[in-house]
Amino acid sequence: MAMNPDANQPMLVPHLVVDDAAAALDFYARAFGGKEMARIPGPDGKLIHAAVQINGFMVFLNDDFPEFCDGKSSTPTALGGTSVTLHLHGPDVESRFQRALDAGASVVAPLEDQFWGDRYGVVRDPFGHQWSLAETVREVDMPEICANMAGD
Structure with missing residues (x-):
């Protein structure tokens, strides 16, 4: 073959x-x-x-x-959380976020416009993994992002 x-x-x-x-x-x-x-x-x-x-x-x-893991479970539930967030970026974040909720995800952070230019939110799936969903809604240059981080 x-x-x-x-x-x-x-x-x-x-x-x-x-x-x-x-x-x-x-x-x-x-x-x-x-x-x-x-x-x-x-x-x-x-x-x-x-x-x-x-x-x-x-x-x-x-x-x-x-x-196969030294007798220990390695699910987020068994570990008490997850240190990784999977990020899904693309258009129509409102419907993609709602679709995840309708399927059984729970809100970790609601969708909000962020200073870096994305509309962004985070959900937890029923298995304990976190997924961030985002859509760029405005272009922001690095000096503006840094100024926003500094609270200027």
Whole structure:
């Protein structure tokens, strides 16, 4: 079998651990328009690997397998939060934000116009991962951003 020429394309892919990967795939489709690319179940039915394309980019996910992580769960719920926020930037942030809420996400930070020129808000998905959503609504140059940061 010939090797796919794209098999070794450089990429950086976030890999999420969740309590119910099958439900997460469904949620990401409803909330963010995700397109399922792969779903590989293990012998017990838990997903050992899954892939979804969101905003044209790949996100990997799998069910929690503490037995492969020194006996410790690595979901955001088990860890008491997450140190990573996945950022989705693009047009029509109002409807994309509402779509995530309608699918079951909760508001971490409401959508608001920000000093750096984006309309920006953050949601938490039902699996504990945070997603920021933004749309550039005005161009702001770096001196203005710095002045706003300094409170000038």
